[in-house]
Amino acid sequence: MAGTKAGGQKAAATNKNKYGKDFYAEIGRKGGRNGHTGGFAANPELAKIAGAKGGRISKRGKAIVKKAA
Numbered sequence: 001m002a003g004t005k006a007g008g009q010k011a012a013a014t015n016k017n018k019y020g021k022d023f024y025a026e027i028g029r030k031g032g033r034n035g036h037t038g039g040f041a042a043n044p045e046l047a048k049i050a051g052a053k054g055g056r057i058s059k060r061g062k063a064i065v066k067k068a069a
């Protein structure tokens with residue numbers, strides 16, 4: 001495991017020797033292909049609905065109003 005810059009470079013060289021020169025490019029390719037799974041970024045309308053629900057359902061109790069003496 002890399003704890004220093006030199007250790008990281010040594011680990012990277014080991015991985016490239018063991019798995020090929022395009023080891024890190026392949027990892028990046030796979031991650032980029034699988035990274036678009038949806039969520040609120042893919043559906044703004046769903047995010048709008050969820051935000052409205054969160055705004056309506058307050059976790060705090062009713063506000064206590066103190067009368068001035």
